[in-house]
């Protein structure tokens with residue numbers, strides 16, 4: 001029996017079309033790994049619960065895990081990122097799904113609880129909400145050994161778990177899949193980088209000639225800055241880390257405090273994982289140019305002070321799907337994308353399938369790794385083994401038909417030795 005609550009089961013046909021497109025662009029997980037999993041069944045008897053963006057790419061991950069023998073439960077990791085057609089299609093494929101677009105905070109946690117009630121053995125999280133809920137409300141799953149390992153997909157989630165670990169509060173083996181090379185160097189940089197075009201989806205705006213603030217110069221935001229510049233924008237980077245700020249400066253961007261940059265900005269896009277990147281004050285809001293577009297691509301809706309902007313606005317008018325016009329008391333208008341939530345997932349479809357191929361190949365191979373090695377783990381953060389990271393890289397290159405050089409024995413000995421010098 002499939003357990004589920006989705007928006008509309010009748011959307012399944014449309015969702016299947018989306019899955020078809022995604023699978024054709026995800027050869028590593030959608031073909032190579034899934035075929036092996038179908039034969040070897042490494043996840044037989046295992047229940048996996050994923051709190052992930054319910055997109056067509058997550059559908060391909062769910063297919064691979066199910067092919068490997070797992071019972072799969074899914075709920076959304078953001079109230080606005082669920083693609084309802086994909087959720088409906090997954091139910092038809094025997095995946096237990098509790099997710100619909102636009103759920104309330106209460107419904108969001110209800111969906112997480114429904115997944116945890118299935119007694120999952122492996123949790124795959126995106127933002128830490130499911131694993132934190134397991135600690136708070138389902139401690140027996142941890143204490144009685146039902147949960148054998150957990151995986152985290154995004155930077156913000158990894159930061160939360162590092163803080164828990166430091167306080168001795170992390171009671172499960174936690175693999176920060178986000179930190180693997182095959183994840184953050186492609187998914188964050190290329191995927192979120194390309195996500196700036198959500199601002200185009202939102203307002204049909206031209207980047208060329210615009211002044212665009214990119215807040216942050218990390219994995220996601222450096223990709224965003226590059227893409228914005230490629231579209232012809234005049235990019236200003238804001239940072240708090242001196243080295244990242246230097247990197248941005250040497251890459252040719254203007255770097256300055258956000259307060260100084262705001263008066264000239266036509267578009268402001270954040271992806272820092274930090275709170276109140278734009279300070280929630282009237283003085284700061286009054287610096288905005290009339291017509292500025294505000295969008296966030298970081299995990300939570302706290303980078304742009306959404307709540308305070310709503311309170312300050314004298315009028316809030318939806319102007320397009322997931323875009324609101326906020327009119328301030330001084331008459332200036334601000335266009336807020338996606339209520340300050342992940343604009344690339346809300347206004348568009350999230351990351352392109354090609355990059356999620358690697359992220360989800362890692363998640364599926366890590367699920368297998370957890371099952372095989374479960375006896376050897378202790379609670380706390382455990383890095384993704386580099387050979388699994390490399391394996392995903394090798395498979396992706398193979399799928400793309402790209403060959404690379406191999407070290408000769410002489411070269412291997414040279415780079416691992418110290419005898420040879422001048």
Ligand SMILES: NC(=O)c1ccc[n+]([C@@H]2O[C@H](COP(=O)([O-])OP(=O)(O)OC[C@H]3O[C@@H](n4cnc5c(N)ncnc54)[C@H](O)[C@@H]3O)[C@@H](O)[C@H]2O)c1
Pocket residue numbers: 154155156157184187188192195215216217218219220221238239240241244271272273274275276277297298299300342343344345350351
């Ligand atoms: N939209 C998506 O699809 C998507 C995908 C991956 C990650 N994310 C999220 O994006 C956020 C960033 O992830 P990342 O991997 O780039 O992290 P990162 O740590 O690589 O980069 C964040 C950067 O922001 C800078 N920063 C922090 N506070 C700042 C502030 N107040 N002002 C300016 N800069 C500041 C940091 O110094 C750092 O350089 C996280 O919340 C992550 O979960 C979103």
